[in-house]
Amino acid sequence: MGTPEFARATLAHLCDSDHEILAVVTGQEKPVGRNRKPTPTEVCQEADCRGFRILTPKSLKSEKLYDELKEMKPDLFVVAAFRILPPRLIGLPRLGSINVHTSLLPKYRGAAPIHWALINGETETGLTSFFLKETIDTGDMIHQEIIAITENDTYDTLHDRLCQNAGPFLLKTLELIERGETRPLPQEDSRATGAPKINALDALIDFGLPAARVRDFVRGLATRPGAYTFFRGSKIKIHACALSEDQTDPATRPGTVLPDKKRLLVQGGDSAVELLKVVPAGKREMDGRSFKNGFRPEPGEVFGEIPKGAQEKL
Numbered sequence: 652m653g654t655p656e657f658a659r660a661t662l663a664h665l666c667d668s669d670h671e672i673l674a675v676v677t678g679q680e681k682p683v684g685r686n687r688k689p690t691p692t693e694v695c696q697e698a699d700c701r702g703f704r705i706l707t708p709k710s711l712k713s714e715k716l717y718d719e720l721k722e723m724k725p726d727l728f729v730v731a732a733f734r735i736l737p738p739r740l741i742g743l744p745r746l747g748s749i750n751v752h753t754s755l756l757p758k759y760r761g762a763a764p765i766h767w768a769l770i771n772g773e774t775e776t777g778l779t780s781f782f783l784k785e786t787i788d789t790g791d792m793i794h795q796e797i798i799a800i801t802e803n804d805t806y807d808t809l810h811d812r813l814c815q816n817a818g819p820f821l822l823k824t825l826e827l828i829e830r831g832e833t834r835p836l837p838q839e840d841s842r843a844t845g846a847p848k849i850n851a852l853d854a855l856i857d858f859g860l861p862a863a864r865v866r867d868f869v870r871g872l873a874t875r876p877g878a879y880t881f882f883r884g885s886k887i888k889i890h891a892c893a894l895s896e897d898q899t900d901p902a903t904r905p906g907t908v909l910p911d912k913k914r915l916l917v918q919g920g921d922s923a924v925e926l927l928k929v930v931p932a933g934k935r936e937m938d939g940r941s942f943k944n945g946f947r948p949e950p951g952e953v954f955g956e957i958p959k960g961a962q963e964k965l
Contacts, residue, residue, distance in 0.1 A: 652676040657814050658731040659693040661751060664818020665729070666701055670825060673723045674704040676716075676733075712737050727828070729821065730783065741783045746828060748783040751821055753813050754846065755779060755795060757838040760788035761846035765810050768800065768846075769871030772863070775799050776809070778817060780824040782835060789843075791835030794824045805870040805891070849876060856880045858906035858955050862894050862919035877930070880906070882948070884958045888930040895923035906955035908948045915939030917954050 653662065654677050665672065675698035683690040691699070698705050708716040711734060720743060728748035730736065741748045754764035756779040761767075768776045777797045781790040798816060800809060827833045849872065856878050858865060869892045872878040877888040899909060899922055909916040915926040926939045931946070942948075 652728060652733045652736075653694045653731040654678045654692045655732050656693045657753065657810070657817060658733065659697045660814040661729075661731045661817045661821055662694055662697050665821060668822055668825075672703055673725055674706055674720070676706045676708070676720075678734075679707045679709060711735075711740060716740075717743070727825075728783075729825075731817070731821075735787055736783060738785050741785070749780055749793065749824065749828075750783055750788075750790070751817055751824070752779045752781065752788060753777075753810075753817075755797065756781065756788060756792060757840065757843035759844055759846035762848040764846040765813065766806055766846070766849055766871050767844075769804065769806060769809065770868050771871075772867045773800055776813075778813065778820045780821070781838075789838060789840075791837050793833050793835060794820070794827060796820050805873040807874055810875075854878050855957075856889060856955065858917060858924070859920045862922045862924045865919050865924050866892050866894055873928075880954045881957055881961065882946075882952075882954050885932045886961070887932065887954075889926055890928035890930060890936055892927055893925045895925045897923045899923050904953060906953045908950050908952045908954070910950040913940055913943075915943050915948070 652675075653659070662675065675694060677692045677694040677698070680689040680691050682688065695705055695707065706716060706719060717739065720740070725744045727744050727746045728736070728740070730748060730750045736748060752764065753776070754760075754768065755775070755777040759767055765776070775797055777795055779795050780793040782793065784790040796816065798812065854872055854876055856865065856868060858880070860868070869878045869889050873890045877890060879886055879888045881887065895914075895916055897909070897916065899918055901921060903909075903918045905918055905920055907918040909918055909923055915929070916923045917926060926942070928936055928938060929942050930936045931942070937945070
């Protein structure tokens, strides 16, 4: 059971094992791109190529879905990046239902653990498999694997590395279950942290934060959904930035464009930040120098002033 690329990569690896996949449950088609063409999920496309039975229920609480799954007499449900299962689905398989989560639980429970680990400047994350319970991401843990976060990691690179590791990690989990060697470990709720879904306001850059926090914020959202700010009344995404060693006046307003002939420097909360990759509204990604040449931002202009119309939408 899954929907996006992370779940597709996990399914693809599972297909090459000795386990029998009875069916694949995924989301329904959604409009994608400028033409809003209805498109199957990544998991659906993978399952279709391999000839699996595919179920795309509108609701996981539907009687039809329950009856179809029960008729298959499954040993186990494997869930990766999917919706919350209702209690009677969780308990339907003979061995229960498991989930593969992209954090070291109980840290970063929720829909966006990769984003928040980077935003918060973590130096490691990982994968956790656990038995599902009614409350999201709280079940007893089966297996964990630590994965280092490098200084150059962004959401995109870390997501891809977790995808590569998720398949072998899942097979190790299944091996433990098959052999009866699981020793489910209850999570320590006192150590739990949240990783809620990123909404529009969450992705807005606050240049008043220390420069290192601004950099981590940007890399934690690049390029999906992309951290953004405003300049001259228009929304601009920032896909990459770096710390600058330039000495600045701490009294300078955060977000102010700083004097520099080649680099796009902006004042952070304590020092300068260099904007490396930017995406102006309606244009492709460009480097900071190209932005300076095209838009000619003047020293003293400010990134981050939210237009009145935009304030109501956030």
